[in-house]
Amino acid sequence: MNVLVLIFVALFPLVSYASISNEDCLGCHDKYKESRHGQTACVQCHDDIGSLPHDEKLKRPSCKACHGKAAAEYKRSIHSEKGLSCKNCHDVHFPAKAKKGCHSCHSGASHASLPSGEKHLKAVDCLVCHGKSEKDEIRIHIDTGKKDPIKREIIDPDGNQLIDRKEWNNLQALLQKAPMGKGEINKQFLAKTEPHSVTKKPVSCKSCHSDGGIFQQARVTIMGKQSHELFADRKIFIPELPSIEDYRHTVHGKKDIKCSDCHTSQQHINDSVCTACHDSIYGIYKDTVHSKKGATRCIDCHNPHHVKAYKELSAPERLSVCVRCHKDYIDKHEWLPNTLLHFHYLECSTCHSPDSTKSMVFSFAVKEGNKEMPLEYLDMEKIFGKNAELKKLVDRNGDGTVICKELAAFFIELRKRLQKEVTISSSIVVTKAFHNYSEKDTKSRVCVTCHSEKAPFYESMFLSVPEGERAVHIPVKGPVLSAFPISVFIDMCLLGEGKIHAKDFDSILKVRREDMHQLIDELGFKLIDLIGIVFSLLILSGIAVHVFLRIVVKK
């Protein structure tokens, strides 16, 4: 009996609703004929209708009964505070047809105080800033159309499924590259928040522009002949804001330059602020193509809030500064064999600022298969303890320079402690900049400018070791490269790749028998040329003799 009562109680509302069907209502209210609010019956919302005909005045239906969570969020929102109801945005009878977006009321919102307003408003959902977000999403959609497909190995050569800044630079350059044509890149910053939680105040810039902000990794979709789904480092798309704490560690911060020394107004910083201190450099820069075209201010390349000074940046980091504008750099360097590979180890000004001092900068990396991962300070701390001063550990005699013995000892120690394949990677970067980057048709467009033992950067070598977030460059002295086993440097084609010269023939003719082995070692791969040329000459001589005999015999 009890069970029957329970069933009756449970079914009672249905029985009650069922007594007045939608058809009954539509008999009078035929304008709602097409109305669809899910499977909801009219009397489920208009629940004060007990019988027909119903009272003239009905109470306002409550959305809360079904949409409790949204209603609760909405109650705390600015819209609720202003007295707006569900109906102001939703047409409850035709929810699919009409749903008012933010723009239907806020079309003229000025956002005057929002920096880079146009950029933000174009790509960022209103709710990212005006909602209570905890985890939003960046979606990057790239359409390569019917052009050549881009292989996954090219996009993500290290195969970690995550596009880092270097890989993004390459991808952008590839999208610009003919015959691929311009690939469309569409960036969207989507709110995944409860849409009813519109707040009175927008979130602070830090909510997005900081580590651990509401945006996590970006989801990259590449559509075209070959489609790929990958993730990308969010920092590529959302620059981090400087913090006062970080600022103290910057070059400017360390020199006790106050915020107000540069930020004298709310206006963007212009070059005159920088020239107050850097006037001699600006003297060189102001007559260059960059400056004359008015396209580049100091801060377009130099981020004064960046903890790492420009000279501490690695080659790919420097490259990423230039390619923000020079996206077609791969096309422009088609002549350079293995363009992408070169740009792993070079920065633009290695060639385009001939008067700058170039150096070979070594750093430690770990090899895992084909991947080469730079060793960060955190990795070093795990090995050498917290707050380890690597400079002191490498430079054992404390003379401020690194010699072969010191580098070798540290390298062996590192390999032993890490139990991994440690390698010394190198790049060629400018260490003393001459601020003229106008050189276009560079005369040094010959491989031996770099691929030669006489290359200028062998005169200036540094070891870069991480120290906290920064990198310290320690001068390297002496014959470091030749001292290491060939396995460490085998693929660094820059080394010892001397070209054959007349004096090499001379030296092999004059060499004493006991020095022959040493000379052959010194000649290295040049020996191939030497043997090749000698054999060619022998064959030509043989031909000459043959020709001579043929002429003599014929006579």
Next chain:
Amino acid sequence: MSKLYLHPLPLRIWHWANACIVLVLIMTGIQLRVPSIQILHDYRYVVLLHKYFGYAMAGSFLFWFFYYLATGGLTKHYLMGLQDVKSMPQQALYYVLHIFRGEKNPFVPTPDSKFNSLQKLAYSSVMLVFVPIIVITGVLFSDILFFFSWIKALGGLRILDAVHVAAAYVFILYLLVHLYMATLGPKLHSHIKGMITGYEE
């Protein structure tokens, strides 16, 4: 003097196209290897020419290989038999001695076997060993990142570079002899003419 049709049209076209490709590759290769020998003023074009003519060489090699494979020419003309090995001293003697006495070439080409034993040795080693080595290493260099694992497995970039250059020198040595031997026909230009018309005297 009777004439024999030895060189079909596709092979003649291939031969001269290949000759042009080889010429460009050697010229640019020399400047790449020793930049002080300036053949072209702009080094940029030297690099680009070497790259694209390198691709052309790869294509040219494939054409040659599959043409001979399809027509059965590889076994007919290039495969060395015991008879070839035996005839080698006599053939060599002809080139270094008997030719000056006005003696006739001991080898008479036929459409079924157009190369003498020394030619077979030279052509087969160049076309089946050295050219493939040059082409394969060259293609690997065209995209080091893409072929990285192959390059590593084959000994690394510097080793492959050395192999590429060494094989190229062998090719040059062969070419010097080949060019000279082309003048050893009944007349100075007989073989060259034969490679244009298809008929050898």
